[in-house]
Amino acid sequence: MTAARYVLTISAGTAESLTAYAQGLAAFLASNGPRAFGHTATLPGVAATLLNFRRCAPHRLALSAATLAEAAAKLAVFGEHTSNPKLLAPQGLYANVVDRSAFDGVEDQDLDYLLALAASARHDQLARLWSVGFPVDWRHVYPELATERPVYLPPPPLHRRRYWPGPRTEGPPERTTTAAPPQAVVPEQAQPARLLTELTTLPTPLRVGRICDYLQDHIARLLDYPQGELPHTDSGFFDLGMSSVHLAQLRQHVIADTGFEPAETSAFDHPTIAAFATHLAHELAGDNEAAPGPELPLLHALGQDDIDRLSPHELERALAEVLS
Known part of the structure; x- marks a missing residue:
């Protein structure tokens, strides 16, 4: 054949x-x-x-x-x-x-x-x-x-240009001294703990939205979006211009900022920001379910700004929690 x-x-x-x-x-x-x-x-x-x-x-x-x-x-x-x-x-x-x-x-x-x-x-x-x-x-x-699922391939080299406000003046390079590495002020695990605490205190409908915001911010930085622009949450990762390398970098950010290690193929299995955020919210909730704690606030505890951020589907879920 x-x-x-x-x-x-x-x-x-x-x-x-x-x-x-x-x-x-x-x-x-x-x-x-x-x-x-x-x-x-x-x-x-x-x-x-x-x-x-x-x-x-x-x-x-x-x-x-x-x-x-x-x-x-x-x-x-x-x-x-x-x-x-x-x-x-x-x-x-x-x-x-x-x-x-x-x-x-x-x-x-x-x-x-x-x-x-x-x-x-x-x-x-x-x-x-x-x-x-x-x-x-x-x-x-x-x-x-x-x-066929997309596979990892080496990304094309980045084509970077320098933009100068005027002609550069040639001269001897400035001598700089190598500074000592800055001392860490916050322990390594403080950042993950802070983000997890923030997610834990949010009502269920807002967790996905918070993770969406987090993913949008990091993806915008990875892809060099202009300041103030964010990627669409319903667009596929590859449609946004991401490569397999970008997805691996995003996974490392998630691990560093949450302490949770998603599967290497999770971004391929949930190929949009919204789908990946929902997956992460579910997995993080599963990790924290074993730890007893106070009940999460429901719809009546949300501020007006929080309620305005809810999608119709999230609002329906929040109402169901109140009525249950």
Whole structure:
């Protein structure tokens, strides 16, 4: 039986970042059964992650592969010959820069053409079209990948720029002295205890909202959101632009700030802020149920501001607590 072949796509903000990204991904895929979070990467999982869960940047590279080893070999070739584009296309590597697509939205006949290319195994033509900016809806082209869960892959290098209010004046670097590490004022466990205490004193309906606020704040920092902007709680983590690395960092924040260690795949199993917050609220409540304590305040104990924050569903639950 012939192995299934898929188009793989990567992109970055600059040519240098694309080359570094390709080299890093080649090394990762060439390792003996790349593993992360307890799972072994497969070609369908890698294809689903790259095609359906990564945003497109201007500098693009597309290729087709039937195995992870073939994909790694092609990516390595790109890293070696990126300075000579004429050598790339004959080896099934299609690299272009797309600042703004010249194509309009996909029409029905365009979609039929893309599906016909996939059905006739003309994957290189699909790769070539995507590399020049044609809007390929990979979920329609490869519907079998819809059931694949995203896998960990090395993230693309960050493209950071410095912005100066005026021309920099050249001069000798200022001499600085290395300060001694600051002494910790608060014990290590004080922060988790403080957050857990805050959650414990909140009524059940407000716990999820408080955790949502916490997750929104940390995700906004991880993704460098402008000040005052927060991610939507109902958007998928990958739709927000997060990678597997971001999810691992978020998990570490949760562990550090609550003392609770969620499963490594919990963010994949609950893939939105709202769903993850509900999961964490349930797990944290379960951890604290064994400890006796005063009853939590009910709806009549909430202030007007707290009541205004309740969603219709949360308000219904709070009323049910009062009437029970």
